[in-house]
Amino acid sequence: MDSREYTFEGKGADVDESAAVSRESTLVGDVTVGPNVTVWPGAVLRGDVGPVELAAGSAIGDNAVLHASTVGEEGMVGHGAVLNDSHVEAGAMVGFNATVAETTIGADSIVAMGTVIPSGYEVPPESFVRGTPARVTPLAETDIDRDAVFDQFASGEFAHLTEGHDDLFDR
Numbered sequence: 620m621d622s623r624e625y626t627f628e629g630k631g632a633d634v635d636e637s638a639a640v641s642r643e644s645t646l647v648g649d650v651t652v653g654p655n656v657t658v659w660p661g662a663v664l665r666g667d668v669g670p671v672e673l674a675a676g677s678a679i680g681d682n683a684v685l686h687a688s689t690v691g692e693e694g695m696v697g698h699g700a701v702l703n704d705s706h707v708e709a710g711a712m713v714g715f716n717a718t719v720a721e722t723t724i725g726a727d728s729i730v731a732m733g734t735v736i737p738s739g740y741e742v743p744p745e746s747f748v749r750g751t752p753a754r755v756t757p758l759a760e761t762d763i764d765r766d767a768v769f770d771q772f773a774s775g776e777f778a779h780l781t782e783g784h785d786d787l788f789d790r
Contacts, residue, residue: 627667639781639788644679646671653677657781659698669704680715688719695772697732708744712772724748729758729768 624632627648634640634652641660649666652658653675661682664671669687673679677690680698688702691709696702699716706723707713713724714732722736725744730736735751742748745758745765758765781788 630666632664632666638673641787643787659683660787674709691726695769697772710769712769727758727765729763729765 623642623645625647630649632646632650632652635654635656637654638652638656640652640658641662643660644658644662645664647665647667649670650664651670651672653673655676656673656678658664658679659681662679663684665686671685671687672689674690674692674694676693678695679685679690680696680700682698683696683700685696685702686704688705690696690707691711693710694707695712696707697713697715697717700713702713702719704721705719708724708726710727711724713719713730714734716732717730717734719730719736721738722740722742724730724742725746727744728742728746728748731749733751734749734753736748736753740753742755747756747758747761747763748754
């Protein structure tokens with residue numbers, strides 16, 4: 620970690636030693652990064668008006684912004700996604716460039732790339748969310764294989780990819 624870690628009102632980041640946090644990411648205030656989490660370059664984790672918490676095995680893609688938000692175990696937030704005062708439950712995935720505001724994304728759900736979820740939505744577990752504004756469909760009513768999608772973008776693969784980027788991650 621370099622000088623992109625900042626305290627806010629006396630609170631600073633708590634990063635598990637097994638996490639891979641790019642030195643090109645920014646952590647502000649009350650931020651907790653759990654075990655085996657990956658945080659990629661350009662990501663901003665801003666815990667000033669509320670905490671940012673990343674549970675074990677979660678992955679935060681390049682240039683994602685999380686403000687006062689949480690990500691559950693094995694949750695994934697794609698490149699360029701923006702979360703404001705939102706909660707991504709365990710095993711849920713938020714696609715590239717999605718915008719999520721004041722929302723809970725239920726466990727094992729998929730939010731498609733570019734989706735805009737306005738304030739107040741509650742996405743049930745095992746849902747597929749897409750569009751602008753968002754439409755929610757139970758995964759069981761789609762032909763989407765959630766496990767195949769997860770495997771394609773699996774947190775574990777992101778964790779292994781960090782091993783080849785020693786210049787981006789402190790070990």
